[in-house]
Amino acid sequence: MHIIIWIIAGALLPWFPFSWIFNRLLVSAPGAWARALAVLVLPQLGLLLLLKSGAWMSLGQEMPQTLRALALFTAILYAYRAAGTRDVQIWARLMATSGLSLTWLLVGLLPRYWDVQFFVLAWSIPAALMLLWAGILTQRTGGSYLGLTGGFARVMPRLSVLMSLTALAATATPVFPNFFALLQAMASLPISWMPLLLLVLLLWGWTVGRLLQDLLFGIYRGEPVDDLSVGGTWLGGLTLGVFALVGLFWGGIWIIN
Amino acid sequence: MGELAIIIPFLPVLSALIIFVFMPKARKGAARISVFLTLLTFLLALVELVTYALGGFSRVEIIGTLWGSIWLDPLTLIMWSFVCGISLLVHMYSVRYMVEEANYTRFFALLDLMTATILFMVSAADLITFLVAWFLVGVVLYFLLGHDTDRPAAGRYAFWTQITYRAGDVPLWLAAFILIRTYHSISLPDIFERLQMHSHVPAFWGLSVPELVGFLLAFAAFARSAQFLLHGWLPYTMDGPTPVSALMHAGIVNAGGFLFNRFFPVFEHASIVLHFVFIVGLITAVVGSAMMLIQNDVKRSLGYSTMGQMGFMVMECGVGAFALAVFHLIAHGFFKASLFLGAGNIIGEAREHDGVPSDPVYTSIVERRPAKPSRLPWLAAAALTIIVPVVVLSLSHLFVSTRLLHEQGVIILLFFGWVTGAQALFATHKMTHSNPWRLMGGILGSFVLVVIGYTLISHYFGHFLYPHGGAYQLYNAASINIVYFDVLVIILALLFVGAWALTFLADSSGWWDRADQGRWRGVYLAMYALLSRELYVNDLYARLTQVLLNGARRLNVLLRWC
Structure with a gap:
């Protein structure tokens, strides 16, 4: 019974190879809003399944080495793969998978349900926002691939700013909550395992650098497009601002734990 | 005074927020606000520094409840004044320089954010604040360097900087967690206090915790201060706006020297790391200076000059002269800022007068024309070249403290002072002048003044930064076996004197012309290609x-992008 629970949980709160199913589910969601909702809800369902079935706590304080290795492998694999794509939607999915897989490092460590829930949200929220921006980009330009036109900073400055900030938020940049979530994940590891997690951090730096380079720089070579509305920009900015503020306050919880 | 100190790093944040939220279109107003608040920050930082110098004491101010604190010690106060001073210069320069650029207001807001981030970084009293600020410096710098989004090259080189910085963040994180795990605190003063009591805690691979952490911190410093193999990004930061280049080369790149000083208690117990740091610094100083000489672009030449200077600064840390490294970074910061901000004028001048100036200094040093017969007797020139720097440097140190001359680190620095001083005198000897004695006398006078000033300042500066004698402990940590040390100094001295003699002989016998035409031509061309391609370091990284x-793309296809 437990094996089935682990497999279903692995498909919702992704770890390799079941992370493939998680990504497939996101791809099959109809439209940007559905995908954003899915990336918010699916990991929470996986977490709920683990906690309610008792599978989470059954592992106790001592995490099995294989589970730890699998979680880190998933994070590294998906971060590396994200560097190889220039499509915002795919990038957001792969990065979400990479970040969410780190939740498995906290098995048995966080006693309060809402602590783990918040850890998961720290990766889901920027991924959901990025999927929304990818949807808007698709609406305006016919796709979210950045390799063809480039130079969006000049033609869509508002959307570019939001996308840049969200990409930074998705890759554990301070003062967004993921940064502190990553600190928490680091604290959960023995020192000899830490370099692997730091490799994830390095790969995220690489992927976000490549994304921003494709997104912002160069002369735009596409059809004239409309930027995001001012209201939409304020809403997006406010969401990211609140997200960052929560990060600032939540940062301390890691120290208490 | 505590509240005043807490306000200082928040003032530039306030300025950035005001510009981003209320003045995104008000170009003049944004620039005024930004310059005014930077000036205010600078003045307040000076007030804090003077207050401390007049009898203040080090203290920690808490900002947050669980993390977020600033450490008001001499290092913080010196760095605050320095950073705010450079930032103010750059702000004032940018008001007119950037006026025709797009995103003028965003530029000022980013400059403010960068100033604030550096202020937090240099004053962080706990490891979380330090990691946050250290990390953010790389992020904000990325956007400053990539200010002109129309140019793909700006994005490319901003990315090089960002990824090198991130590579440096990785060992810093590990070092921070090892310290937290070992000493059970995030507070830097607490960690350092416990480290003094338990300095021999074993870590991995036969290293103690301070040694392992020291190596990790050194790698983080190498990435920030463009040490050899992590230097490829630095010369290319010229693609950012000139004020950013100035800020970058005058301030941000010095973070490595700051890191060594902030974590100095770790290095007191990590001799092996200091030796390694010395070697890396030495290689960087030599490579950076050599690369500087072959550049034909004034800004890139300045970039490699910075690399050489950073190598020297790291080398100073390697010999235990940590305080001198801080003095060096401040002195270098100001002169490099003025060079960058003046580079635009020089380029303009050169465009107007494209003829090669008939200046003897230029002809001798830049064009490398064969040495002309000097009117100064060669024996006198050789004696002056070798003896005078030794006498001046030794006396100046004896004058301030005899103890200093017993420190190996000081002797090594004296040695390098002698090499560079003698090199300058040697170059002067090759010049033709109507009154060579007067020329030599003038240069010697300047040399004496500079050396005495430098020695005095660095000595008292060391006392100010490390009032409890930390400077001498660092010198001791950097020392090696006296026999090895003596042999090393003798070999190096012979090597340098031999190289000078060889250069003089080659110049006067026309060896270089023959090497260019004969069977050595292949080697000559290979060397030229190697240097002009900047040792293929960047090509190697691009290939990797x-x-x-x-590989990532193939994996994506294999897994159907899921």
Whole structure:
């Protein structure tokens, strides 16, 4: 019974190879809003399944080495793969998978349900926002691939700013909550395992650098497009601002734990 | 005074927020606000520094409840004044320089954010604040360097900087967690206090915790201060706006020297790390200076000059002269800022007068024309070249403290002072002048003044930064076996004197012309290609990136992008 629970949980709160199913589910969601909702809800369902079935706590304080290795492998694999794509939607999915897989490092460590829930949200929220921006980009330009036109900073400055900030938020940049979530994940590891997690951090730096380079720089070579509305920009900015503020306050919880 | 100190790093944040939220279109107003608040920050930082110098004491001010604190010690106060001073210069320069650029207001807001981030970084009293600020410096710098989004090259080189910085963040994180795990605190003063009591805690691979952490911190410093093999990004930061280049080369790149000083208690117990740091610094100083000489672009030449200077600064840390490294970074910061901000004028001048100036200094040093017969007797020149720097440097140190001359680190620095001083005198000897004695006398006078001033300042500066004698402990940590040390100094001295003699002989016998035409031509061309391609370091990284990217793409196709 437990094996089935682990497999279903692995498909919702992704770890390799079941992370493939998680990504497939996101791809099959109809439209940007559905995908954003899915990336918010699916990991929470996986977490709920683990906690309610008792599978989470059954592992106790001592995490099995294989589970730890699998979680880190998933994070590294998906971060590396994200560097190889220039499509915002795919990038957001792969990065979400990479970040969410780190939740498995906290098995048995966080006693309060809402602590783990918040850890998961720290990766889901920027991924959901990025999927929304990818949807808007698709609406305006016919796709979210950045390799063809480039130079969006000049033609869509508002959307570019939001996308840049969200990409930074998705890759554990301070003062967004993921940064502190990553600190928490680091604290959960023995020192000899830490370099692997730091490799994830390095790969995220690489992927976000490549994304921003494709997104912002160069002369735009596409059809004239409309930027995001001012209201939409304020809403997006406010969401990211609140997200960052929560990060600032939540940062301390890691120290208490 | 505590509240005043807490306000200082928040003032530039306030300025950035005001510009981003209320003045995104008000170009003049944004620039005024930004300059005014930077000036205010600078003045307040000076007030804090003077208050401390007049009898203040080090203290920690808490900002947050669980993390977020600033450490008001001499290092913080010196760095605050320095950073705010450079930032103010750059702000004032940018008001007119950037006026025709797009995103003028965003530029000022980013400059403010950068100033604030550096202020937090240099004053962080706990490891979380330090990691946050250290990390953010790389992020904000990325956007400053990539200010002109129309140019793909700006994005490319901003990315090089960002990824090198991130590579440096990785060992810093590990060092921070090892310290937290070992000493059970995030507070830097607490960690350092416990480290003094338990300095021999074993870690991995036969290293103690301070040694392992020291190596990790050194790698983080190498990435920030463009040490050899992590230097490729630095000369290319010229693609950012000139004020950013100035800020970058005058301030941000010095973070490595700051890191060594902030974590100095770790290095007191990590001799092996200091020796390693010395070697890396030495290689960087030599490579950076050599690369500087072959550049034909004034800004890139300045970039490599910075690399050489950073190598020297790291080398100073390697010999235990940590305080001198801080003095060096401040002195270098100001002169490099003025050079960058003046580079635009020089380029303009050169465009107007494209003829090569008939200046003897230029002809001798830049054009490398064969040495002309000097009117100064060669024996006198050789004696002056070798003896005078030794006498001046030794006396100046004896004058301030005899103890200093017993420190190996000081002797090594004296040695390098002698090499560079003698090199300058040697170059002067090759010049033709109507009154060579007067020329030599003038240069010697300047040399004496500079050396005495430098020695005095660095000595008292050391006392100010490390009032409890930390400077001498660092010198001791950097020392090696006296026999090895003496042999090393003798070999190096012979090597340098031999190289000078060889250069003089080659110049006067026309060896270089023959090497260019004869069977050595192949070697000559290979050397030229190697240096002009900047030792192929960046090509190597580009190739590696391409291989990795191809791998990622193949994996994506294999897994159907899921």
